[in-house]
Amino acid sequence: MSQTPLPIRRALISVSDKTGLLDLARALSAQGAEILSTGGSAKALRDAGVPVTEVSDHTGFPEILDGRVKTLVPQIHGGILGRRDLPAHLAQMEEHGIAPIDLVAVNLYPFEKTVASGADAETCIENIDIGGPALIRAAAKNHGHVVVLTDPAQYEGLIDALGDGGTSLDFRRSLAGAAYARTAAYDAAIAAWFAQQAGQPLADRFILAGxxxxxxxxxxxxxxxxxxxxxxxxxxxxxxxxxxxxxxxxxxxxxxxxxxxxxxxxxxxxxxxxxxxxxxxxxxxxxxxxxxxxxxxxxxxxxxxxxxxxxxxxxxxxxxxxxxxxxxxxxxxxxxxxxxxxxxxxxxxxxxxxTGGLPDPAAAGLVVRSVAGGFLAQTRDNGRITRESLRVVTKRAPSGQEMDDLLFAFRVAKHVKSNAIVYAKNGATVGVGAGQMSRVDSARIAASKSGEAARAAGLDTPLTQGSVAASDAFFPFADGLETIVAAGATAVIQPGGSIRDDEVIAAADAAGIAMVFTGMRHFRH
Structure with a gap:
C-alpha cells in the first residue's frame, strides 16, 4: 500500500446524525470532490447550496423497498472495494462503468437510541441499518485507497488532512479500525436486543461493546x-x-x-x-x-x-x-x-x-467480570425481600421496630462484600463487617468497630447494643450467631439453608433473640 497521501475525488455521504455535515461537505467540495448522497443528507446539502448528486442518479437504479435498498448495488460497492493498484480491478471497473469512491462517511440508523426510547419491536427492527454497515465494512477493508468516517468527531481530522494534500495510510488505517469497532458495537446492541426479546440474556454468543x-x-x-x-x-x-x-x-x-x-x-x-x-x-x-x-x-x-x-x-x-x-x-x-x-x-x-434519577434496584440487567481466558456473566442481583416473605424460625418473633431494622440491614448486606455482617438500629447501620474469610470474623470486626465508634462519640456502650444483625448467607455453625448475640443484637436475619440450621435456631432460642429466614442469599464477591 502506498504511503503517498491520497486526494479525495469522489465521496459518498449518508448520515443520520447531521452534526458537522455541512463543514465536511464544503471542505470536500472546495477540493473539487464530487459528493454522492441519499435522502435527508442529500436534501440538507442541497438546501445549503452544496453541489450533490443523488446516489440513484449516479447508479441509474432507484431507491426501492421504502429505502431499504439504495446503496446495495455494484456501482457503489464496486467503487468502494476496487483496488486502484490492481490493473485487473481498474479494467473491470472501467468495463462496467464503475467510478471509484475515495471516501465514505456514514453513521448508522440510531438503533441504540430507538431501543432506549422504549419503541415497539417493529420500530426497533426498522432502525436496524443494513446498507450502512455494508458500506462501512467495505470502505474499511479497502482502507489502502478509501477513507471511512463513522463519527462526526472524525471530520476535523479529515478536513485538516485535505489541507495537507490528502490522507495518509496511517490515518486511513486508524479510521478503518474505528469503523470495525463501530459496526461490531452496533451488531452487539442488536444481538443484545434480540436476546432480551427472546428472554435469553445469557445467549450462546455474548458480545461486549462500549x-x-x-x-x-x-x-x-x-x-x-x-x-x-x-x-x-x-x-x-x-x-x-x-x-x-x-x-x-x-x-x-x-x-x-x-x-x-x-x-x-x-x-x-x-x-x-x-x-x-x-x-x-x-x-x-x-x-x-x-x-x-x-x-x-x-x-x-x-x-x-x-x-x-x-x-x-x-x-x-x-x-x-x-x-x-x-x-x-x-x-x-x-x-x-x-x-x-x-x-x-x-x-x-x-x-x-x-445523575438525573435513581437506578431501579428491581430492574433486570447483567454483571460481567473477566477471568483468565474468558469472562463470567450473570444477571444483576435484583432480589428483594419483603416482610411477607420472611419466615420466623425462633420462639420469639421480632417486634415491629426489629422487623423494620432487619429488612433495612438485609438490604445493606446485599451491597457489602462477602462474608457480610451488618448491625443496624433505628434505620441506621451501627457496625459493618465485610470481606472476611470467616463469618465469625466479620461479626467480630463489625462489633469491634462499633465499639470504637461509640467511644469516639463519648458513649459507654457499643452501638450494637440493642441492634439487629443481618448475614448475607447462612451460618454454617452457631458460633457466628453467638458472636452477634455477644455484641448485643436482639434479632437476626439470614437466608437459612445450612445443614446445621437447627443448631443455630436452638442457640438463638437459648439467647432469647428473634430470628427470621429469607430463603435468599446475597453473596457479593
Missing part, C-alpha cells in the same frame, strides 16, 4: 492503564451523571461511586450511603437527608474520611454543609439545590455528580 467516555489516569494502581466506557444503557448512575466540579474521576472513584449509588437506591425514605473501598461504612434512612447523614456518619467516622457519599434525594444546602466538613472524594445524587451547588463549589477537589 463507547470510551474517557481515558483514566490509571487503573486500581498507577502502573495499570484504564479507561471508562459507556454501554449505551439509560440506567442512572456514573455513566449518566453530569460532573459539576472537581478533578476527573479515577478508576477507583468510579467503582466506589457506582457501589454507593446502587446501594442508596434500595431505600424509599431519604437515605445516605457512605462507601469506602467498595463497601458501605455507613448507611441510614431518616425523615430528612440531614438526619440520615448524621446517623450514617456515626457508624464509622474514621472510614468515612475520604469516602464516597450517595444520596437518593435532591441534595439540600443543610446536608451539603454537613458533608463539606468531612474530606469526601465524591458526592453523587439525583440532583442538587442551587444553594448546595454554590456551597460545595468552594471545595475545589470535591467531585459533585448529578
Amino acid at each position: 463507547q470510551k467516555a474517557e481515558s483514566l489516569r490509571y487503573g486500581e494502581n498507577p502502573h495499570q492503564q484504564a479507561a471508562f466506557y459507556r454501554d449505551g444503557s439509560t440506567r442512572p448512575g456514573v455513566a449518566t451523571a453530569v460532573q459539576l466540579q472537581g478533578k476527573s474521576l479515577s478508576y477507583n472513584n468510579i467503582n466506589d461511586t457506582d457501589a454507593a449509588f446502587e446501594a442508596v437506591a434500595e431505600f424509599d425514605s431519604p437515605a445516605v450511603v457512605i462507601v469506602k473501598h467498595a463497601n458501605p461504612c455507613g448507611v441510614a434512612v431518616a425523615p430528612t437527608l440531614s438526619a440520615a447523614w448524621d446517623q450514617a456518619l456515626k457508624c464509622d467516622p474514621v472510614s468515612a474520611f475520604g469516602g464516597i457519599v450517595a444520596l437518593n434525594r435532591m441534595l439540600d444546602a443543610e446536608t451539603a454543609e454537613k458533608i463539606s466538613t468531612l474530606f469526601t472524594e465524591v458526592i453523587v445524587a439525583p440532583d442538587a439545590e442551587e444553594a448546595a451547588r454554590e456551597l460545595l463549589a468552594r471545595k475545589k477537589n470535591l467531585r459533585l455528580l448529578l
